[in-house]
Amino acid sequence: MKFKKLGLVMATVFAGAALVTLSGCSSSDSASKDIITMKGDTIRVSDLYKEAKQFPSQPTNTLLQNLTFDKIFTKDFGKEVTDKDVNKKVKSLKDQYGSQFASALQQQGLTEASFTPYMRTQMLEQAAIDHEIEATQYTDANLKKAWESYHPDVTAYVVSETSKDAATKALDAAKKDDAGKASFEKTNAANKVTFNSTSTTVPTEVQTAAFKLKNGEFSSVIESTSASTGATSYYIVEMVKSSEKGSDMNKYKKELKNVIKAEKEQDTTFVSGVIAKYLKKNNVTVKESAFASIFSQFTQTSSTSSSK
Structure with a gap:
């Protein structure tokens, strides 16, 4: 520390x-x-x-x-x-x-x-x-600038693997049928998280892909390299609850x-x-x-x- x-x-x-x-x-x-x-x-x-x-x-x-x-x-x-x-x-x-x-x-x-x-x-x-x-x-200018890249809370399963091959296999199994999807969600219950564009625990690349998903959709395999450790991880995202920020900036002024x-x-x-x-x-x-x-x-x- x-x-x-x-x-x-x-x-x-x-x-x-x-x-x-x-x-x-x-x-x-x-x-x-x-x-x-x-x-x-x-x-x-x-x-x-x-x-x-x-x-x-x-x-x-x-x-x-x-x-x-x-x-x-x-x-x-x-x-x-x-x-x-x-x-x-x-x-x-x-x-x-x-x-x-x-x-x-x-x-x-x-x-x-x-x-x-x-x-x-x-x-x-x-x-x-x-x-x-x-x-x-x-200021209004700074708030508008922050608004441009802001995305409100979404809830999703965010799962990381150490290899692209492992991530691809896990994704294929989850998308195969309803049973595969249910198994994926049960196995990764601890990886169900709520986050927005200010999150520091979900990599930027993962956020960008996640925000494009509709409820129930899976992402492709997402590659992300940690700036602090240099390690590369491969992520899968299943969207549970997406959101649209709309046009009312004042609604999110605190954020x-x-x-x-x-x-x-x-x-x-x-x-x-x-x-x-x-x-x-x-x-x-x-x-x-x-x-x-x-x-x-x-x-x-x-x-x-x-x-x-």
């Missing part, structure tokens, strides 16, 4: 030399020295050292980014992301991974104690991204918004632009030259996007 940074591409190189430079000051000067300033707050060397003790496996650049994001997003979204919300999310993940939870955290350089503040920062970032999507992305939201959350240019917006809003300034470029990935991406 890998805990992702909600679309943010964080720096992965330790700034160890910079810490050595900072620690060269006298102990009192070092602890009180500003590294980053912002409206109404600051991050000092002492804050960085405290964070490094809590997250010893995290790169220094990432520690400073997280400290900054936690402060600036708390100003706008601290009331939305409560301790109760964070604890509920942590408990949900802990229940989900059971006995593997501690080892999953360890792989990411985290402990159960440090995971809670880590999750809080994640949720604050997500709140900022969600707010920006709500405020700027649910279309979910399509837009999912796309924007994966759009690194958009996410970087959100981060850049809040960095600018809070007048975030890096005072220590050793860390001068830690936010450049956000500000540069934002500038490139806005110039297009």
